[in-house]
Amino acid sequence: MSIAHHRRKQPELVRQQLLEVAARLSLEQGAAGVTLDAVSHAAGVSKGGLLHHFPNKMALLDGLFDDLTGKLDRMIAEEMRNDPVAHGRFTRAYLSCVFALQEDADAQGWQVLTIALLSEPQLRARWRLWVADHADAFVGTDSSAACLLARFAADGLWLADLLKSHDVDPPARQAMRSHLIALSLQ
Amino acid sequence: MSIAHHRRKQPELVRQQLLEVAARLSLEQGAAGVTLDAVSHAAGVSKGGLLHHFPNKMALLDGLFDDLTGKLDRMIAEEMRNDPVAHGRFTRAYLSCVFALQEDADAQGWQVLTIALLSEPQLRARWRLWVADHADAFVGTDSSAACLLARFAADGLWLADLLKSHDVDPPARQAMRSHLIALSLQ
DNA sequence: CATAAGATACCGTCTGGACGGTTTGTCAAG
């Protein structure tokens, strides 16, 4: 009898909403705040409704993972298309994405994902796979020590942002980025 | 009637054991695996026994935090004492510790701490404090962009080790370290 | 086009188990 029961059905939108809410909740309340009850309620859907879209909690986290790595892959592909230099091309695209992500609307999603990644061994394994796939794919152009270092530094900055442990002002950020791009070309 | 009741009392040892086990458990089973039941059982102590040493779960995590940051502080101080160059001295000490930590017995502890840090807003705050304190203390010598970058890169490598997402062989590791030390001197 | 017959998208309740924490009791050391 409730609203959602009678409103126009929009499964894809509800699904998206659930993922979005899951990301937001973990930001605000920590990973422990991501409960089926909380997510479904905040998304304006019953728990049964949530479990219809995602048969269990892991599936929800997997959905988040797919969603975000999908976007990341597309962003990276886009960046790589605009880069004429082969050597370090993937690394530079990765850098661009990580630096862009700080102000992006998806930043929240990435943050929850990081937390979930570290917490859930299963998602850790999926991330490992993602990294291995890309390392394989770009072994010819991006396997140098310098490129690896540049990517690690980007990860470190990203981690600092996540923990809000350092405050890096925009000019310093830009300088850092230039430095890392130079590294990727070396 | 049980063993622990009759064995020679050794509270400090039990306390240490509990911290150690908590670290190990989260490594093997993820942060969710760190339950009072699991920790106490694996440490050969009852839950009541655990709660005697740590009045609640947060106190256990706090204990872990104190234990590890204490060790880190001592390691850093030790490294800094042996470094004649003032500029970037803290950064180099930090680098040494992070690189040393990979093979260290405490590595596990640090890994659980990272996970807990990301999961628990309260511990995030404590880490923020630690970073702020050290940034203040060494603002004269280690606040350059190059030093910050070097530390970020070390964090990134550490994260990669935690996630086991990249495999960096020892020579590459060494090269990376040299590079970062050079950065800290620049 | 109408409509029956599924298929899909939900709702709301219930349950079993886990988990953090309390309380009470017991033993041993000083």
Next chain:
DNA sequence: CTTGACAAACCGTCCAGACGGTATCTTATG
């Protein structure tokens, strides 16, 4: 004999997931 170091049973809460139902959508058929 007091106190610290545990044990063991217990409690309230929360949570993942199951289940049975209802409403809307789609499709095929007459």
